[in-house]
Amino acid sequence: MKKLLLAFGLVAAALGGPASIAHADNERFVFVSHAPDSDSWWNTIKNALNVASKQMGVTTEYRNPPSGDLADMARIIEQASASSPNGIITTIADVDVLSGPIKDAVAKGIPVITVNSGTIKQSKDLGALLHIGQPEYDAGKGAGEKAKAAGVTKFVCVNHYITNPASVERCQGFADALGVKLGNQMIDSGMDPSEVKNKVLAYLRSNPDTNGVITLGPNSAEPTIAALKENGTAGKMFFATFDLSGDISKAIKDGIITFAIDQQPYLQGYLPVVLLTNYARYGVIPPNSINSGPGYITKDNIAQVEKLAGEYR
Known part of the structure; x- marks a missing residue:
């Protein structure tokens, strides 16, 4: 301060x-x-x-x-x-x-x-x-601590810019706070909205025990909102994101996104x-x-x- x-x-x-x-x-x-x-x-x-x-x-x-x-x-x-x-x-x-x-x-x-x-x-x-x-790792860890308190045990980190090491730090901090290995819980989603949505849906189908999602900004958050609405888990799964947009704001008000990291x-x-x-x-x-x-x-x-x-x- x-x-x-x-x-x-x-x-x-x-x-x-x-x-x-x-x-x-x-x-x-x-x-x-x-x-x-x-x-x-x-x-x-x-x-x-x-x-x-x-x-x-x-x-x-x-x-x-x-x-x-x-x-x-x-x-x-x-x-x-x-x-x-x-x-x-x-x-x-x-x-x-x-x-x-x-x-x-x-x-x-x-x-x-x-x-x-x-x-x-x-x-x-x-x-x-x-x-x-x-501090990206610390921000991810802080989000992970809130997720752990909410009962999250298995998650997916939707990384739309995986070539940026700072984005990986966010996912790693989240995993460390939960006390689990990051491993395949981070997906390289790319930035195309349709591709992001389809990759999230595919991951959740293959990993039905996933009970938490973290996205790294509007490019990954907004298609993920659409994915959760399509598979019926919107508002039922812990969902945190980095950053803010109009769609993210609406999802927070609608109870789909738990919080956004600003x-x-x-x-x-x-x-x-x-x-x-x-x-x-x-x-x-x-x-x-x-x-x-x-x-x-x-x-x-x-x-x-x-x-x-x-x-x-």
């Missing part, structure tokens, strides 16, 4: 009024994500980038590999570095693939903040200023732009990384956040 208060203190100071801001012209940052074009969850982060950029009077470019290919993402970071921006914001979708380009940017003197995927340790090892995100993506887009702007102008930066999650969205608090889904939540 102290870390977030410090960050928001910098935000408040930065918004003191135009007369208080002294900056160079054409301040520009580049945000590089691992998300494919099809992943609508990132719309909240894109919105946050726009809000922060307008408030700070800077330009922030959002770049991503259209298909989600991480080798392509590495090239995008290299290109961003070559353009000499005032700072780079990037996810650490796979530290082995991305470490070279990120370290090269740092070596050139470009300030880097990492967000979303990756760990605080990885961020430090890469030479980034700090990391803003959710990593507050708006903060992952908003805070790095504000912090890098303050760093570029005044040389100030929080000394520690910032955990933006996990929080839990249930029937009890869904009314507070559902109207903001896809824009601020």
Whole structure:
């Protein structure tokens, strides 16, 4: 909490009024994500980038590999570095693939903040200023602890982005909290909605003793909702998901999804732009990384956040 208060203190100071801001012209940052074009969850982060950029009077470019290919993402970071921006914001979708380009940017003197995927340790090892995100293993474990309390003994983790190590950490944390091996309880669902739905249905037919489901975002959650409705287990099986969307909000209200794990993506887009702007102008930066999650969205608090889904939540 102290870390977030410090960050928001910098935000408040930065918004003191135009007369208080002294900056160079054409301040520009580049945000590089691992998300494919099809992943609508990132719309909240894109919105946050726009809000922060307008408030700070800077330009922030959002770049991503259209298909989600991480080798392509590495090239995008290299290109961003070559353009000499005032700072780079990037996810650490796979530290082995991305470490070279990120370290090269740092070596050139470009300030880097990492967000979303990756760990605080990885961020430090890469030479980034700090990391803003959710400890993915811990988030999965927290969800697993709630599942264990609810009586879950066998589950399926529907992983729509299995090439991202952070997604596997979520599933592993869930399994460890239950005290079981992950094994074949994690399925590589892909992102095509029909394919996700069919793979979930096939898994549940082959493993009828499954009494828990966890999905890793709207791309896997929404087809899984359809699958459970089709096989008659919607509302009867423990179902947790990461992240939020309009369909996930409705499923929480309908009692189909038990809770959604909220990593507050708006903060992952908003805070790095504000912090890098303050760093570029005044040389100030929080000394520690910032955990933006996990929080839990249930029937009890869904009314507070559902109207903001896809824009601020």
